[in-house]
Amino acid sequence: MQTLVTAPGTRDALSVGELVRALRSVVGGHPALTDVLVRGEVSNVSRPPSGLAYFTLKDADAQIPCVMFRAAAGALRFELREGIEVLVRGDVDVFPAKGAAQLLAREVRPIGHGAFWLAFEQVRDRLAAEGLFAAGRKRPLPRFPRRIGLVTSEAGAAFLDVLAVLQRRYPLAEVLVSPCLVQGEGAPASIAAALDRIAGSVDVAILARGGGSVEDLWAFNDEHVARAIARFPAPVVSAVGHEVDVTIADFVADVRAPTPSAAAELVAPDTAELRGRVLAAKAVLGTRVRERLTGWRERIRSAADRMRPETVGRQIHDARQRLDAMTGVLKREGRRSLEGLRDRLASVSARFEAVSPMATIARGFAVVTREDGALVASITGASPGDEITVHVSDGALEAVVEERRRKGR
């Protein structure tokens, strides 16, 4: 039995390139392998900066590498993620450098009824993680918006609905209409640009679109739209589709309105209500000023009352009685204080008596004075021959100094 190795005719051997090209010529463009629709699970996702997307499509017992070119990868509305079930449409080809067949995916869609919701949830979760839906970010609507921005399609019913409600409720405002596409490929960028265009020029903005299918409303789930709402400097009211439709735009908006008309009602104060407030203020104004005038009239009347002659006469009489009463009190008080003084004098003079030199004399001592009345307290006070007076308790003795004698001699 011959083997390939020992066989002659090496010249006839194919190069690898030739083999792969042969394989490619069979596989590439084969009707059974062109524009195929394959169902499988995504794994090994790789998204290099080149913009291409690589992944493996597999099921329980087989797998095939897939590649998406930039345009197709950029059009993906959801994130290619490990484990999700997808439908891939594309062509099978052979990649020479690897020598293996691969699926060139032109379109990848999540499988099932929730296909849109997968993309929706992915965007929602990412923005939620960034805090774009946080309650703390929600801004209150202005009470009296002077300029209201309206971002919608001028062709839509939402446009006329909003204007009609604003005209009816709050014609005091100015509406700045910033038209945009509300569905289709260019809608997200158009909506974001329309919002940016009126940023800083309005006190509040309404982002509106009438009802439609989930696909019709899809632009409002776009991340660019969400970010344009988040960076808008004034509060944004979203009103997309019907009440049951909830979009990412609704989560980011400061207020979500169930319909465009409802958004207009939320934004605009009711003129009828305002008129009521003006009238109420007018009524209170009138009542208050009447009350105040009545109050003043009352004060004038009571002042006039007090000025009448009989009132004045009574006041003089009263004053006189008070004066009399005071006089009595004064007299009584005066007497009382006089007696007090007398008592104090007696006590003071008694104490004075006790320390008086006369009291000392009474006890047998004498006081000596000179002719000029000065007290003689020392031997130097008088000279021999001087006449002196010796005061005793019951009178005085006139004497003459005979001798001066110093103590201790």
Next chain:
Amino acid sequence: MTEKTFEEALGELESKVEALSAGHLTLAEALRTYEEGVALVRLCTERLDEAELKVTRLSDG
């Protein structure tokens, strides 16, 4: 005086009502406040009567 907006006029009117209710104005002040209040009521009512929604369209792009 510059053109007063409806909101400004309503705000002023309501603060005048408050001032008059508080009751520490002199007679002259009270009467003046009342007169000004009545003028504001007229202004507010006129603004509401005359108001017509102004719509401005921005060109796209």
